[in-house]
Amino acid sequence: MKIALLGAGNVATHLSKALIKKGHPVIQVWSNTRQNAVDLALAIGADSIASVLDLSLDAELVIIAVKDDAIEEVAKQIPATSKAIVVHTSGSTAMAVLRGRTHYGVLYPLQTFSKAVDVDFDDVPLFLEASDPNTEIKLSELASQLSARVQLADSAQRLILHVAAVFACNFTNHFYSIGEHLLKQQNLDFNLLRPLIAETAEKALKYAPSSVQTGPAVRLDVQTMNKHLEALTGHPDLQELYRSVSQNIVKNC
Amino acid sequence: MKIALLGAGNVATHLSKALIKKGHPVIQVWSNTRQNAVDLALAIGADSIASVLDLSLDAELVIIAVKDDAIEEVAKQIPATSKAIVVHTSGSTAMAVLRGRTHYGVLYPLQTFSKAVDVDFDDVPLFLEASDPNTEIKLSELASQLSARVQLADSAQRLILHVAAVFACNFTNHFYSIGEHLLKQQNLDFNLLRPLIAETAEKALKYAPSSVQTGPAVRLDVQTMNKHLEALTGHPDLQELYRSVSQNIVKNC
Known part of the structure; x- marks a missing residue:
């Protein structure tokens, strides 16, 4: 799956490295703080984009890993022409904030991330939620490659x-x-x-x-x-x- | 050093095993709950005694490892004829509760002890306090055999x-x-x-x-x-x- 990353903080950094390790190309990185996007993009061999509007139509999965209160706003900026599945990574944010999209979901890693400390994603419990059965299957496949501990959880759980x-x-x-x-x-x-x-x-x-x-x-x-x-x-x-x-x-x- | 143990709880159990491992015979065990004294004495090859008054005059070190609020009372029952150094193992009890004795001190292991879980005493920080320089030297020698992390600390610390x-x-x-x-x-x-x-x-x-x-x-x-x-x-x-x-x-x- 070709992936675009909206956010360049701790979760975005660790998640993108784990994805690349498993052979999923992260093609674009955007961040509200331009320099963070540039730094992470350089580190993982992706393009940095200055605006969410520049999102590539090639992206099959868009991961929003920004502050909880910015998720909804960032999601709204994703071009309507994008066919990508859109997920966020937040524990406390209901999946419903993404309901403007066609296919969407949540991929919540239950771990504490600091930029300086390496994390073995294999051991990180990953909680999944999806808007529809097809999306659930796709996210499930991806998540299972990242971690041995994948589990469905609704927004309340x-x-x-x-x-x-x-x-x-x-x-x-x-x-x-x-x-x-x-x-x-x-x-x-x-x-x-x-x-x-x-x-x-x-x-x-x-x-x-x-x-x-x-x-x-x-x-x-x-x-x-x-x-x-x-x-x-x-x-x-x-x-x-x-x-x-x-x-x-x-x-x- | 020949050691008598007053108390048969978590600290007493782990401490006595560590002492024996380092070649210090624990000769007697007393507990307020008779059965606990019998059980621990059996486990470590010591005699159990029914009363603190039965303390052997051979004991060179008496370790009081009972509930904090019982330390002073237990110490008072130690026969005046005993020449042993008397120590307690409590973090929150001032050394002064033992001042009726001639030589006394504190040996406080900063660790959490559960009976079922083995603890490697080498890594347990041991905090020492002593009534006089000679006692400090003797307790220091003993403590250094138990742990690589021995340090002086007064009652306030x-x-x-x-x-x-x-x-x-x-x-x-x-x-x-x-x-x-x-x-x-x-x-x-x-x-x-x-x-x-x-x-x-x-x-x-x-x-x-x-x-x-x-x-x-x-x-x-x-x-x-x-x-x-x-x-x-x-x-x-x-x-x-x-x-x-x-x-x-x-x-x-």
């Missing part, structure tokens, strides 16, 4: 997957940052926390997290929780977070 | 380390559980989240977490956050958590 990912990834990383910050204030190296971070994730890969919860909250160890809150004097926002999360653990244990 | 660990481990695991729970409600397999969990931890092992934060909050993507809050209708406690953590991310970005 995808939204919940995204929320779950925010808790398990974004919020989790923020709590690593809080640890980093607390240690720095005591002149302690963040390396000291790394074995614990690795072990905590390792456990979650083998066991149901709800079955291996540890710490003062699940032990209902009020004395220790109060010591921790006292240690956080001077960080009222962290005290509040500590209380909220601990209460939620207690409620669910 | 240890408390902050523990708080940081609660955020980076206990709270993080709870957020994995929330993911597990949300997916289950949509009949989705928790396996779908595992690559993301692994990747998020991997990143934190290589980069400063504060430098690789992703997600709607750090992008100030209010539209997506509102969609997520709407998706959590019916989970007011999760909505509240989502708001608290997101606000904290926004504040720090």
Whole structure:
């Protein structure tokens, strides 16, 4: 499938590299930030285009990987003459924003992407939604070449997957940052926390997290929780977070 | 060093196995729950004792690994005739709770322990505190045999380390559980989240977490956050958590 890419951010970068690896030519790249399109196009051997209106009629698949709130607007600029299937890659955006097109769908990779960090797409769960059975078959074939974990998900399921990912990834990383910050204030190296971070994730890969919860909250160890809150004097926002999360653990244990 | 162990929980179990591996005989085990002492003593070839008063005068080191709020009380029951160094293993308990003894200290392993999961002690950061220079030397020698990451930390530093660990481990695991729970409600397999969990931890092992934060909050993507809050209708406690953590991310970005 000849592919055009609208967007040149983290998802666009990783997805385009995975597509090319599997033999799908990415022929054009557009980005709202011209230079990003030029850079990515150079990196993957595609043409960069200055406007969505310049989209080639050769493109069989157009992947929109831009900020969620720009998807609908970008989709509207795709020339009506294009016969391409149009997909977006967003967890939180309903497929319906593309309903102006004939054939459309969603290809949502459930992974965290940073430009500097390589990702093995084979392991990335890919969630599919399509406007019609033929499109579903085509997207399914493509997705199966990219990843061993392809699954259908409607827009409601995808939204919940995204929320779950925010808790398990974004919020989790923020709590690593809080640890980093607390240690720095005591002149302690963040390396000291790394074995614990690795072990905590390792456990979650083998066991149901709800079955291996540890710490003062699940032990209902009020004395220790109060010591921790006292240690956080001077960080009222962290005290509040500590209380909220601990209460939620207690409620669910 | 001949060692007696007061406590037979997760920390006591893993610590005693690591000590024995390095050639330090654990001669006695006591626990508030008699059966736990018997089980651990059998597993490691020690005697179980029914009362702390039965502590052998041969013990050169007594390790108290009981619930934080029981440490002081257990320490008081150690016979005055014992010449052993007495240490506890708690992150949140000041060394001062042991000040009734002549030589005492703290040996705090910064790791999460579950009975079923093996832990390689070589990688576990061990934090030391001692009542006097001689005790510090002895504990330092022992700790260095157990782990390649031994460091001095006073009671205030240890408390902050523990708080940081609660955020980076206990709270993080709870957020994995929330993911597990949300997916289950949509009949989705928790396996779908595992690559993301692994990747998020991997990143934190290589980069400063504060430098690789992703997600709607750090992008100030209010539209997506509102969609997520709407998706959590019916989970007011999760909505509240989502708001608290997101606000904290926004504040720090």
